[in-house]
Amino acid sequence: MIAIIDYGMGNxxxxxxxxxxxxxxxxxxxxxxxxxxxxxxxxxxxxxxxEAMARLQQARxxxxxxxxxxxxxxxxxxxxxxxxxxxxxxxxxxxxxxxFVRRFPDSDEAKVPHMGWNSIGNLDGKLFAGISGGTHVYxxxxxxxxxxxxxxxxxxxxxxxxxxxxxxxxxxxxxxxPEKSGEVGExxxxxxxxx
Amino acid sequence: xxxxxxIPCLDVKEGRTVKGIHFEQLTDVGDPVELxxxxxxxGADELxxxxxxxxxxxxxxxxxxxxRIADGINIPFTVGGGIGTLADAARLLDAGADKIxxxxxxxxxxxxxxxxxxxxxxxFVVVAIDARQDESGTWHITTHGGTRSTxxxxxxxxxxxxxxxxxxxxxxxxxxxxxxxxxxxQLFAALTQSLRIPVIASGGAGSVDHIVEVLTxxxxxxxxxxxxxxxxxxxxxxxxxTLAEHHVPVRL
Numbered sequence: 020m021i022a023i024i025d026y027g028m029g030n031x032x033x034x035x036x037x038x039x040x041x042x043x044x045x046x047x048x049x050x051x052x053x054x055x056x057x058x059x060x061x062x063x064x065x066x067x068x069x070e071a072m073a074r075l076q077q078a079r080x081x082x083x084x085x086x087x088x089x090x091x092x093x094x095x096x097x098x099x100x101x102x103x104x105x106x107x108x109x110x111x112x113x114x115x116x117x118x119f120v121r122r123f124p125d126s127d128e129a130k131v132p133h134m135g136w137n138s139i140g141n142l143d144g145k146l147f148a149g150i151s152g153g154t155h156v157y158x159x160x161x162x163x164x165x166x167x168x169x170x171x172x173x174x175x176x177x178x179x180x181x182x183x184x185x186x187x188x189x190x191x192x193x194x195x196x197p198e199k200s201g202e203v204g205e206x207x208x209x210x211x212x213x214x
Numbered sequence: 215x216x217x218x219x220x221i222p223c224l225d226v227k228e229g230r231t232v233k234g235i236h237f238e239q240l241t242d243v244g245d246p247v248e249l250x251x252x253x254x255x256x257g258a259d260e261l262x263x264x265x266x267x268x269x270x271x272x273x274x275x276x277x278x279x280x281x282r283i284a285d286g287i288n289i290p291f292t293v294g295g296g297i298g299t300l301a302d303a304a305r306l307l308d309a310g311a312d313k314i315x316x317x318x319x320x321x322x323x324x325x326x327x328x329x330x331x332x333x334x335x336x337x338f339v340v341v342a343i344d345a346r347q348d349e350s351g352t353w354h355i356t357t358h359g360g361t362r363s364t365x366x367x368x369x370x371x372x373x374x375x376x377x378x379x380x381x382x383x384x385x386x387x388x389x390x391x392x393x394x395x396x397x398x399x400q401l402f403a404a405l406t407q408s409l410r411i412p413v414i415a416s417g418g419a420g421s422v423d424h425i426v427e428v429l430t431x432x433x434x435x436x437x438x439x440x441x442x443x444x445x446x447x448x449x450x451x452x453x454x455x456t457l458a459e460h461h462v463p464v465r466l
Contacts (some may be wrong), residue, residue, distance in 0.1 A: 030307060030308070030310075032284060032308075032310045033284065033310065033312070036284050036285045036310060037288065039285060040285070040286075040288065065335070066335065125410075129216075130410060130411065130412060130435075131410075132336070132337060132381070133216070134216075134337060134381070134382075134412065135216045135217060135219055135259070135412075135435070135436075136216065136217045136219065136259055136465045137215065137216050137217070138215070155217060155465035157289070157290060159337045175215065176215075176216070198288075199288070199289060199290050199312065200288070200289075201254065201288050201289050202288070204288065205288060
């Protein structure tokens with residue numbers, strides 16, 4: 020069973036639609052038992068990192084998520100809450116990935132939010148099987164995960180090179196939106212589902 | 215590096231796409247989902263769907279259509295046309311739209327921008343501006359598809375919508391729209407320099423070169439076009455290949 024964590028954080032519809040297009044059955048749930056039974060867990064998120072952490076606490080999932088044993092995929096703010104700390108609301112996060120989430124500096128050349136199609140490079144691991152460096156994916160965000168040993172893909176925005184994707188043990192995450200990244204995004208989601 | 219975006223615009227009336235020729239691969243170009251999928255496969259970076267329905271029933275149909283678009287299309291899309299309240303925006307977000315575009319309603323009630331951006335984030339709010347240059351050379355905004363003039367000056371309004379939380383501005387020159395004579399390049403160059411948020415150029419593209427101009431000399435972040443794609447005069451790939459030859463970053 021594929022579970023999408025439903026913790027009241029933004030619209031899950033685009034992730035649901037993407038799984039539907041891939042012909043995959045899924046379940047929206049915040050039930051700890053169901054999440055522990057799931058073969059794959061997706062943690063989406065749109066909005067504010069501190070609010071996302073507060074909602075995970077309300078749903079009593081902050082202990083459970085870092086202890087999941089099956090593959091987990093965080094997307095966008097779902098990635099950020101898996102890091103150590105976010106500058107957005109100065110909040111401590113789940114600490115799965117050994118990195119920090121910072122705000123892009125304001126600059127004329129690199130507008131904030133970072134929104135649109137940008138390329139990914141330094142691709143590493145099964146999440147990117149069949150995908151070549153320089154491929155473009157879709158981003159919408161103002162805060163970014165810094166480079167760290169868990170980085171498995173990078174993107175440059177202005178002077179800032181950041182983690183486009185992270186992996187640690189069974190935890191995977193993308194700062195970009197695979198569910199909005201055309202055929203490339205569908206390939207990344209299929210790669211995750213077939214890990 | 216972020217790429218410049220090419221965005222086909224589809225007009226929808228009573229649930230059907232209005233413009234459009236016969237594309238070989240498509241059995242029904244009047245189906246907004248099928249036409250949108252065609253453009254997504256052809257390399258469109260985003261899609262814009264504008265509801266131009268004249269009836270309430272047509273507008274209700276549009277929300278159901280947005281659900282089908284969200285299910286069927288794997289790139290971001292914006293919907294616009296007749297959005298006048300926070301509830302309208304909420305309904306379209308729930309249906310799966312990535313962004314909404316507001317125009318006349320933002321002029322009538324500028325707080326609407328703050329309300330929608332405050333609730334759903336700036337990335338969700340595109341403010342469309344239809345501007346017209348008068349004889350003295352000043353640009354003023356118009357509403358209701360260019361049929362009503364206002365005394366509101368363009369640059370001041372653009373900065374105001376940015377401060378109120380708009381994530382992007384979609385600018386159409388009513389002096390150029392439909393003329394296929396190109397975009398007002400100097401206007402776009404001046405406007406993009408005066409704003410932090412991205413500017414999408416719309417209205418006036420008659421050739422691939424026009425699109426190249428507005429994205430290079432005009433410094434626009436994206437170009438929206440309708441007839442040039444709908445009538446098959448250029449493909450999205452041709453536009454992007456030409457842009458790449460001019461060293462403009464594009465997603466090919």
